[in-house]
Amino acid sequence: MLGIEPLSAEEIVFLLDQSKPFQEIQRHPLKKLATLRGKTVALAFFEPSTRTRISFSTAASRLGADQMNLQAESSSLKKGESLLDTVRTLDAMKPDCIVIRHSSSGAPEFVTRHLPLPVINAGDGTHEHPTQALLDALTILDRRGTLEGLNVTILGDILHSRVARSNIHLLSKFGCRFTLCGPAMWLPRELECLGPAGTSIRRVTRIAEALRDADVVLTLRVQQERLHEPSLSIDEYVLQYQLTPERLRLAKPGALVLHPGPMIRGLEIDPAVADGPQSCVLEQVTNGLAVRMALLFLMIGAPADAPSEKESSHAAD
Amino acid sequence: MLLISNGRVLNPATGSDAPRDILLDGEFILGIAPPGQLASQAQGAEVFDARNLIVAPGFIDLHCHLREPGGESSETIETGARAAARGGFTAVCPMPNTRPVNDNASLTRSIVERAAVVSPVRVWPIGAASIGSKGEALAEIAAMQKAGIVAVSDDGHPIANAKLLRSVMEYCRELDLPVIDHCEDSSLFAGAVMREGRQSVRLGLRGMPAATESLCVARDVQVGELTHCRLHIAHLSARASLELVRAAKASGLPVTCEVTPHHFTLTDEDVQYDSRYKMNPPLASREDRDALIAGLADGAVDAIATDHAPHEPALKDVEFDRAPFGVTGFETALGLGLELVHAGKLSLMRLVELFTSGPARVLGMQRRIAENEPADLTIFSTEHKWTFRAEESASKSRNSPFDGREFRGAPMATIVAGKIVYRR
Numbered sequence: 001m002l003g004i005e006p007l008s009a010e011e012i013v014f015l016l017d018q019s020k021p022f023q024e025i026q027r028h029p030l031k032k033l034a035t036l037r038g039k040t041v042a043l044a045f046f047e048p049s050t051r052t053r054i055s056f057s058t059a060a061s062r063l064g065a066d067q068m069n070l071q072a073e074s075s076s077l078k079k080g081e082s083l084l085d086t087v088r089t090l091d092a093m094k095p096d097c098i099v100i101r102h103s104s105s106g107a108p109e110f111v112t113r114h115l116p117l118p119v120i121n122a123g124d125g126t127h128e129h130p131t132q133a134l135l136d137a138l139t140i141l142d143r144r145g146t147l148e149g150l151n152v153t154i155l156g157d158i159l160h161s162r163v164a165r166s167n168i169h170l171l172s173k174f175g176c177r178f179t180l181c182g183p184a185m186w187l188p189r190e191l192e193c194l195g196p197a198g199t200s201i202r203r204v205t206r207i208a209e210a211l212r213d214a215d216v217v218l219t220l221r222v223q224q225e226r227l228h229e230p231s232l233s234i235d236e237y238v239l240q241y242q243l244t245p246e247r248l249r250l251a252k253p254g255a256l257v258l259h260p261g262p263m264i265r266g267l268e269i270d271p272a273v274a275d276g277p278q279s280c281v282l283e284q285v286t287n288g289l290a291v292r293m294a295l296l297f298l299m300i301g302a303p304a305d306a307p308s309e310k311e312s313s314h315a316a317d
Numbered sequence: 318m319l320l321i322s323n324g325r326v327l328n329p330a331t332g333s334d335a336p337r338d339i340l341l342d343g344e345f346i347l348g349i350a351p352p353g354q355l356a357s358q359a360q361g362a363e364v365f366d367a368r369n370l371i372v373a374p375g376f377i378d379l380h381c382h383l384r385e386p387g388g389e390s391s392e393t394i395e396t397g398a399r400a401a402a403r404g405g406f407t408a409v410c411p412m413p414n415t416r417p418v419n420d421n422a423s424l425t426r427s428i429v430e431r432a433a434v435v436s437p438v439r440v441w442p443i444g445a446a447s448i449g450s451k452g453e454a455l456a457e458i459a460a461m462q463k464a465g466i467v468a469v470s471d472d473g474h475p476i477a478n479a480k481l482l483r484s485v486m487e488y489c490r491e492l493d494l495p496v497i498d499h500c501e502d503s504s505l506f507a508g509a510v511m512r513e514g515r516q517s518v519r520l521g522l523r524g525m526p527a528a529t530e531s532l533c534v535a536r537d538v539q540v541g542e543l544t545h546c547r548l549h550i551a552h553l554s555a556r557a558s559l560e561l562v563r564a565a566k567a568s569g570l571p572v573t574c575e576v577t578p579h580h581f582t583l584t585d586e587d588v589q590y591d592s593r594y595k596m597n598p599p600l601a602s603r604e605d606r607d608a609l610i611a612g613l614a615d616g617a618v619d620a621i622a623t624d625h626a627p628h629e630p631a632l633k634d635v636e637f638d639r640a641p642f643g644v645t646g647f648e649t650a651l652g653l654g655l656e657l658v659h660a661g662k663l664s665l666m667r668l669v670e671l672f673t674s675g676p677a678r679v680l681g682m683q684r685r686i687a688e689n690e691p692a693d694l695t696i697f698s699t700e701h702k703w704t705f706r707a708e709e710s711a712s713k714s715r716n717s718p719f720d721g722r723e724f725r726g727a728p729m730a731t732i733v734a735g736k737i738v739y740r741r
Contacts, residue, residue: 005519082635104636105521106590113591125638127521162521190518 001120001295002108003128004169012170015291016138018298022290023138025062036065039300042095044070044087045122047103051261051285052122052131056099059292063301068095087111096300100124105162118299126160131295132260133166135288139280140216142287143256147174153210153251154178155241156220156268157186163260165194167218172199179203181210182241183232207241214251218258219243222268234267244270248278256280318342319735320359323352324367324696328374329670330685339372341692344734349686365737367696370729373669374684375407375693377676378647379497379575380472380551380622383409383440385431386424387416392627392713394428397647398436399711400625402739404647405672405728407693408439409625410680412472413450420445422460429465437738438731439693441467441680443497446485452477455484462492467680470497472551475533479540486546495547495573495679500533500558501598510638512585512599520590522638527605530598531557538565541572549679550574552624554598556608563617573679575622578653579644581609583718592633592640593718596626613671614663620676621668623650627714645717649705651697652724658699659725665699692735701727701741 004012025031041060045053053071060067068090083102090098097118100108105125112119123129137147144150152171158164158180168178172195180187180203187203195201204210211217222237248257257269257279265271273279319341326337326349338355340347340362348355378401384392394411401409411428413419419428425442432440444466445456450473458469469489476482476498489496506529511517513524534550538561541548553559553574565572579596584603588594601609612618626643633640654672657663672695677684686694707720731739 082631084634102636104638106638107636109590110636125521126523159518165519165521188513188518190513190515193515194519 001130001299002112003121004130004133004166005128009173012134012137012173015134015294015298016141019134019138019287019290019294022293023287025293026286026289031062032064033062034064035297035301036060036063039065040068040095041065041296041300042068042070042090042098044090044098045101046072046083046107047101047123048072049101049123052101055285055288056122056292059289059296062289063293063296065296068093083107083110084114087115091115091117097296120295120299123162125162127162128166128169129162129260130166131288131291132163133170134291135284136167136218136258136260137170138287138291139258139284140256142283143280144215147171147176149174150176150215151213152176152178152216152218153214154180154218154220155207155210155243156182156222158182158191158220159186159188160223161220163220164218168194168201172196179210179214181205181207183237207247208250211247211250214255216256216258217243217248217251219269221260221262221264238267242268242270243273245272245276248273254278258284261285318347318359318362319732319737320355320362320364321367321372321694321696322364324370324372326372326686327666327669328686329666329674330374330683332666334666337372339686339694341732341735344692346686346688346690346692348688365696365730369698371665371669371697371699372686373695373697374673374686375733376405376651376672376695377684378406378409378623378625378650379620379676379679381409381411381625381647382414382627382643383411384627385415385428390713391629391632394431394440395435396711396713397625397627398432398438398440400645400647402437402731403711403728404649405651405695405697405731406438406647407695407731407733408441410441410443410467412443412470413445414473418445418450420448420450420456422457422464425461425464425466438733441465443468443470443472445469446471446476446496447481450474452481455488458488458494459492462494466494468495468497468549470499470551472497472499475499475501475503479536482537482540483543486540486544486548490544490546493681495549495681497549497551498533498537499551500530500537502529502532505529505532510595510599511588512601514585514602516585516588520588522588525599527555527557527601530555531561534558534561538562538570538572541565541570545571547571547573547681552577552580552598552622553618554580554601554605554609556605559608559612559617566617573619575620575676575679576609576613576618577622577624578646578650579718581606581613581657582653587718590637591718592635592637593644593716593720595637595640595642596624596644597642610657610662613657614667618671619679621650621654621671622676623647627712628716629714633714633716643716645710645712645714647712648710649717649719649722649724651728652705652726653719655699655724655726692732694732695728696730696732697726697728699726701725701729703727
């Protein structure tokens, strides 16, 4: 699972369907299964991450899998070891799959070119964050009952957002129309070519125009370090692009508000919106567990007696 | 003596294209004549049968990196020069960005002396324009010229600012040395790893626009106007840059440029997180690539140069954005050029010119097959089918995007100073 882009709509529907039973499990008083008992999931987080790492870790635990943890702060990368040597070392401890978060776009693909181990991309640079898009889709599906033909508005730094890319790749397969909104330097023209041919993607710099008729509003985290790059003041961003209750009223009634987190209240989103009835933020977090459990189950949950499951693992890519 | 018999001899300097025998005596060409006519003179000579082959003046590569001194784990003068010979090159110009930088006569001499011992081909070093290529003080250019440099450049970086460039050009005009510039606006370049466009946005890799190059070309051409020094634009990759070179040429300025085989063959659409496709300048858009091919054909481009830039696997086999820029190029250059000929985009004569008299002119030299000229010849087939295997390369490095590519046409023999230094 390297990205959403190469998947078909059918494959995505299948993944979302498979996630539904795992949504149920999150509501049970006892949440632990034994499905992956004896399996090992390597979590290789080369970039600091809290929520995605905890989500994958919890998903693996609830399936009964053992874990190996590698975190950027303590990693041998700090000592100058190459990515290839680090993942080869992990591989030598015989995990059944490896979950990779990395600040370099394409790093998970680089690993699959060198190792025959199933790889799950937990976010690579500014490329893709496929499990985030799947959990967003599951959240939309829960509330709306369909992914088809929605008007999706994405607010923020689209150019540097892997969440935006994966969401556009996913929802464009279901005929959604996109309005991308943010400061012009974060909205290059080439973004219009992201989806399959014929996808409607327009770029808008005025938030009022962007929110009109929106069914779903995806607010991205504003990376403060980016604000310094083309030098835009935070106050200016808040003034122009913060999602406020007044602005949200321009969208369709009951439009959903999604945020991949971590959320900075008062910057990209007004607290009243974050805590309001249209906000799906906490459902997204819970659905993240379901999606990641489903993915781990599908990738390494093959019957224990299946021969040479490692050899067949590439099919999962 | 060595008799090259029955070859189809292409001589771009005169435009002649005819079957000829060529007799080499020691380091020089003794005679050239229609087949059979040199028989009496050639008695006892070794014979190379060039039937069905093209015989061209020796190929010159204006732009390569041999990594010695300082980068011997990626390449040495010996391994790089052997790869050059296999590519049909009889002379190569290594850039000065070694460790330490070739910015003084003693280092230039050591490169020339080392090459004399280990290199099968001629090695004509390019000296740094500024000390350490740091863009501050002028390097010892006149001393390096006496030691053997044929041009100056701070390659790897542009010459840092217009004022320094002006000084370098004024100084080099008097020495009659060309100034070669790696054109790049560093503020637009900032951290980019490929050309900006659909593909960079799709892959989430930081892109640089074509203007990164052409802005600097515009600066250089205008400083060239101030100084009238010979200016050569290295590895030109963008249509906008080529238009500036065309305009400069039209106004009579001594401006030349080179294009690499990877830039006239591949585009940014070929980039897929594989660092063998990462070089600087990066692979350009399809429109730019097509403009480069048009420039090769119509004369706006003066030379094909490889920018052979070896990097050992430990350096190159990393995340795309962390990998160093550069690809190897000696052994695939002719094959890629012949692809343009086979596709009808370039005449064979023009291709040979781009490898011979074109680069020679940039260096203020001549390159032709005539009596008393140096006995440097490149003999190649336009039809020989072969597959390039990076692991079989004479280079120490493997970083070629053309590994596994099938070619039609190949160097069959490389002759330097009357000796066959490579034979397929």
